[in-house]
Amino acid sequence: MIEHKPLYQAMKQAVSTTLENMIFMEAVEHYDQDYELPSEDLAWTSLLIQDPVQGELRLAMTKTFLRKITSAVFALDDEEITQAQMDDILHELLNTIAGLFMTNLLADDQPYQLGLPEQGEGELSELEPGSIVWKLMTGDEDPLQLFAIGTTLVALND
Amino acid sequence: MGKTVLIVDDSNTMRKIVTRALRQAGIDFDEILEAGDGQEALAVLADNKIDVVLSDINMPNMNGLEFLKAKAENPAIKDIPVVMISTETGADIIDEAKSYGAKGAVKKPFTPELINEVLGPLI
Numbered sequence: 001m002i003e004h005k006p007l008y009q010a011m012k013q014a015v016s017t018t019l020e021n022m023i024f025m026e027a028v029e030h031y032d033q034d035y036e037l038p039s040e041d042l043a044w045t046s047l048l049i050q051d052p053v054q055g056e057l058r059l060a061m062t063k064t065f066l067r068k069i070t071s072a073v074f075a076l077d078d079e080e081i082t083q084a085q086m087d088d089i090l091h092e093l094l095n096t097i098a099g100l101f102m103t104n105l106l107a108d109d110q111p112y113q114l115g116l117p118e119q120g121e122g123e124l125s126e127l128e129p130g131s132i133v134w135k136l137m138t139g140d141e142d143p144l145q146l147f148a149i150g151t152t153l154v155a156l157n158d
Numbered sequence: 159m160g161k162t163v164l165i166v167d168d169s170n171t172m173r174k175i176v177t178r179a180l181r182q183a184g185i186d187f188d189e190i191l192e193a194g195d196g197q198e199a200l201a202v203l204a205d206n207k208i209d210v211v212l213s214d215i216n217m218p219n220m221n222g223l224e225f226l227k228a229k230a231e232n233p234a235i236k237d238i239p240v241v242m243i244s245t246e247t248g249a250d251i252i253d254e255a256k257s258y259g260a261k262g263a264v265k266k267p268f269t270p271e272l273i274n275e276v277l278g279p280l281i
Contacts, residue, residue: 021267022175073174088171096266099245103265111250116216 002052003107007157010104011097011134011146018097019138023069030135030143037062037124037145044120045090047098051113055150057101059094060124065142066090091117097146105156130154160188161209161281166199166225167192167243168217172266176212176243182270185277196225203235210281212264215244215251223251226258239280243268 004010012029019025037060044060063086070086071078094117102112127133127147132154134146148154165176173192180187191206193199195217202208215222222242230236242255242263252263262276 018267021269073171085170088169092169092171092175095245099266114245 002110002156004105004156005107007105007148007154008132008134011101011132011148012136013104014097014100015134015136015144015146017100018093022093022096023072025069025138025140025142027136027138027144030137031141033135035135035143037143039123042123043086043090044124045087045094045117046120047094047117048115049098049102049112049150049153050115052106052110053150053152053156055148055153057094057098058120058124058147058149059090059097059144060120060147061090061144062142065138065144068142069093087119091119132157160186162189162191162207163187163277164191164193164199164202164206164208164211166194166196166211166213166217166222168194168214172214172243176273179268179270179273180212180277183274183277184270185274185281196220196222196228199225200228200232200235203229203238208235208238210277211238211240212243212277213240215242215255223255223258226255226260230259241276241280 016027019027041062041064043063043066044058046056046058049055066086067081070081070089073089074085098114106112128149132148137143165173167173177190191202193202197220213222213225239261242260245266261280264272264276
């Protein structure tokens with residue numbers, strides 16, 4: 001039995017703190033919880049949680065928003081941004097969110113192990129039943145979504 | 159007199175974010191140098207006068223712990239203070255880093271205030 005704190009709140013807090021500290025943006029729940037990211041403007045990455053539970057986290061946002069973040073972090077004009085810079089930012093955001101999420105989630109400084117972020121290709125593949133989705137947006141209403149997948153991980157939401 | 163800091167991280171993004179946090183922390187750095195892994199960091203330390211190092215743990219080629227070990231074996235650079243920056247702050251890995259000479263650890267995502275708090279006493 002793993003001692004843990006509320007899963008949903010652990011993720012909201014992790015995203016909020018990460019966006020605030022890394023890119024100076026606030027994150028709140030999206031006003032439209034039926035909102036879906038447009039497949040033609042989609043960027044996403046995934047990362048495995050290996051221990052003490054097994055599952056996968058995905059971070060998805062519009063390419064438009066990702067370009068905006070990249071422009072701000074690297075202080076570049078839009079036409080100067082490279083795909084590698086955009087990929088790097090997406091990976092670092094998920095890596096940081098995942099670490100903070102696990103720290104928030106697990107009680108008493110329990111150790112955890114994460115895999116490395118991997119670039120998502122094409123559309124987000126269909127989620128397993130019971131997967132958890134956080135539909136969030138920034139203060140400028142740029143949308144982003146987090147997904148928790150995997151039975152032992154999502155079981156912590158009970 | 160300003161100091162020179164070396165940021166070691168395989169992510170260009172994180173190097174930019176750490177650089178920005180250092181500037182916002184109000185610490186007087188003359189120069190901020192960068193390296194993409196432990197091997198590159200050792201080369202930068204050999205060629206430059208560095209006052210403090212901020213290093214990631216998980217990196218390709220030579221990770222942060224291997225970098226600390228290699229640095230500790232070189233008398234010319236072994237006393238340069240290193241602070242680890244990582245998503246991992248489990249007691250085990252931080253204790254291991256400290257056993258190889260790390261002076262502290264900062265968990266991502268960090269604030270400029272935290273950077274100042276940890277780095278301030280070292281420079």
